[in-house]
Amino acid sequence: MQRRALLAGIGLSSIGVGAAFGSGAFTTVSANRTVDLSVTKDDGARIGFTPGNGASSIIGTSTDSSSVEVITVSKSDLNDRAKTVFEDALTVTNNGGSGDPAVDIYIEDESSVPVGAESADVLDLQTATDNNSIVGSTNAVEVSTDGGSQSLDVVVDLRDSSVDGNTFDDIAEITFVANSA
Numbered sequence: 001m002q003r004r005a006l007l008a009g010i011g012l013s014s015i016g017v018g019a020a021f022g023s024g025a026f027t028t029v030s031a032n033r034t035v036d037l038s039v040t041k042d043d044g045a046r047i048g049f050t051p052g053n054g055a056s057s058i059i060g061t062s063t064d065s066s067s068v069e070v071i072t073v074s075k076s077d078l079n080d081r082a083k084t085v086f087e088d089a090l091t092v093t094n095n096g097g098s099g100d101p102a103v104d105i106y107i108e109d110e111s112s113v114p115v116g117a118e119s120a121d122v123l124d125l126q127t128a129t130d131n132n133s134i135v136g137s138t139n140a141v142e143v144s145t146d147g148g149s150q151s152l153d154v155v156v157d158l159r160d161s162s163v164d165g166n167t168f169d170d171i172a173e174i175t176f177v178a179n180s181a
Contacts, residue, residue, distance in 0.1 A: 045095060046094070046095055046096055046100075046103070046178065047092060047093070047094060047095065047103065047105065047143075047176070047178045048092070048093040048095050049090060049091070049092055049093075049176075050090075050091045050093065051089075051090070051091070052087075052088035052089045052090050052091045052128070052151050052152065053088050053091075053151070079158070080158050081158060081159055081161075082158055082159060083155065083156070083157045083158070083159055084155070084156045084157075084158075085153055085154075085155050086153060086154040086155075086156075087128060087153050088128045088151045088152075088153065089152065089153060089154040090125070090151070090152045090154065091149050091150070091151050091152070092105055092143060092149060092150045092152065092176070093143070093147060093148070093149040094143040094144060094145050094146070094147065094148045094149070095147070096145045096146065097145070097146060098145065098146045100145045100146075101145060101180045101181055102142050102143060102144045102145050102148065102180075102181040103142070103143050103145075103178045103179060103180060103181055104140035104141065104142050104143075104178070104179050104180075104181050105134065105140060105141060105143055105150065105176060105177065105178045106134050106135065106136060106137055106139055106140040106141070106176075106177055107125055107134055107135040107136070107174050107175065107176060107177070108174070108175040108176075108177050109135050109136035109137070121135075121157065122156060122157060122158065122163050123154070123155070123156055123157075123174070124154075124155040124157065125152045125153070125154060125155070125174075126152065126153045126155055127141055127150060127151070127152065127153075128151035128152060128153050129151070131153065134152070137177070140177075140179070142181050143178075
């Protein structure tokens with residue numbers, strides 16, 4: 001009798017362990033993905049954009065004849081229904097001199113562009129130090145003068161069922177706004 005009870009107990013334990021670990025449910029997964037960011041350099045600009053410390057392979061700089069800084073994001077092999085974070089991808093620097101004021105920077109929040117931290121938003125830029133979105137004027141972060149900088153993470157969130165990679169492709173531009181603090 002004890003042998004049958006032992007075998008039944010082992011069988012039930014196996015079913016329980018199989019149900020718990022064999023369900024495929026997990027909270028975190030890691031995969032290598034790439035995003036290409038390029039910046040057009042404008043040496044005379046008050047605000048400068050440069051590759052972040054963690055972005056040596058995904059961001060580059062170039063000089064454009066129009067002297068306008070342009071950041072281009074293109075995806076490569078991003079998973080649908082996943083959130084992908086490119087840490088420290090971009091650095092925004094205040095090129096003002098010692099007599100100039102600090103600036104508050106944020107991403108212009110336009111309802112037609114799916115950018116921000118809301119569930120249906122595909123692209124977000126967040127501070128690398130505390131992962132707070134900088135989309136919208138209420139989320140502005142201060143960048144001190146005379147070379148002060150803010151590192152940003154690029155977040156692509158395709159977890160919402162109403163968005164996919166095509167939604168990401170539809171983002172033609174985002175606008176950085178800098179106001180005196």
